[in-house]
Structures are given as C-alpha cells and as structure tokens.
Amino acid sequence: MTVSVLVVDDETDVAELFRRRFRRELKDGSYVLHFAASGEEALAMLDTDVQPELLLILSDINMPGMTGLELLKRVKEMMPDMPVAMVTAYGDDENRSAANAYGAAEFITKPIDFGELKQKVAELTAAPRGRT
Numbered sequence: 001m002t003v004s005v006l007v008v009d010d011e012t013d014v015a016e017l018f019r020r021r022f023r024r025e026l027k028d029g030s031y032v033l034h035f036a037a038s039g040e041e042a043l044a045m046l047d048t049d050v051q052p053e054l055l056l057i058l059s060d061i062n063m064p065g066m067t068g069l070e071l072l073k074r075v076k077e078m079m080p081d082m083p084v085a086m087v088t089a090y091g092d093d094e095n096r097s098a099a100n101a102y103g104a105a106e107f108i109t110k111p112i113d114f115g116e117l118k119q120k121v122a123e124l125t126a127a128p129r130g131r132t
Contacts (some may be wrong), residue, residue: 003125004052006057008042008071009087020116030093039066054082055125058108061088061095083124087112094114094131118128 015035025031036042061068085106086099
C-alpha cells in the first residue's frame with residue numbers, strides 16, 4: 001500500500017524538508033507526498049481526484065488566510081473519516097483544545113521529530129476507515 005499524505009504549510013521550505021526526510025520512502029514508492037501552501041489550496045486539491053487516494057492530512061495551524069484549525073473543521077465536514085494531524089510551533093492549550101474539539105487525529109509540535117512523525121503516520125494510515 002502506498003501512503004498518500006497531503007502536507008499543508010505556508011512556509012516555502014517545508015516541502016523540501018519533507019522530501020529530504022521521506023527520501024527513502026518516496027524513492028521506493030511506499031509514500032507519496034502532496035503539498036499545499038494554504039488551507040484554500042488544500043481544499044481545492046480535495047475537490048480533485050488526488051492519486052493515490054489521500055490517507056492523511058498534516059496541516060500547520062498558523063497560516064495566513066484560512067488557518068489550519070479552520071481547514072480541519074472544513075475537512076471534517078466534508079470527509080469525517082479523513083485523519084488530520086495538526087503540526088504547529090505553538091503547542092499551547094488553546095490550539096490543542098480547539099484541534100481536539102474539531103476532531104484532529106494528532107497534535108504534533110515543531111520542531112518535528114521525523115522518526116516519531118513516521119511512526120504516527122504509519123499508525124494513522126493503518127487504522128481502518130469508514131470511507132466508501
């Protein structure tokens with residue numbers, strides 16, 4: 001199975017960082033990473049036929065325009081079974097509470113421990129989902 005992940009972050013260097021940290025998995029085809037620079041761009045991608053089928057969304061919280069929390073809320077309305085993990089430099093209780101209330105699967109603080117992130121991605125994408 002190929003793990004298809006959408007990474008949503010307005011920081012321009014995040015895509016390259018993820019490509020480097022998942023280099024082996026990308027090369028062997030076990031992972032496919034998609035990138036969106038905003039919540040709006042992520043929603044537009046979800047309206048298309050992302051291939052392989054998206055299994056997980058990783059979203060920053062603090063972005064201009066639509067925040068990651070707003071994106072989380074919209075994704076859960078559209079695709080209730082889609083796991084969304086929030087990734088943020090601000091691990092405060094307010095953001096964590098809002099993420100939990102909106103249905104976040106995980107709350108990951110920056111700087112990202114990519115070994116831990118890979119383990120969480122594996123757990124979140126291995127869980128059975130009720131999508132049809």
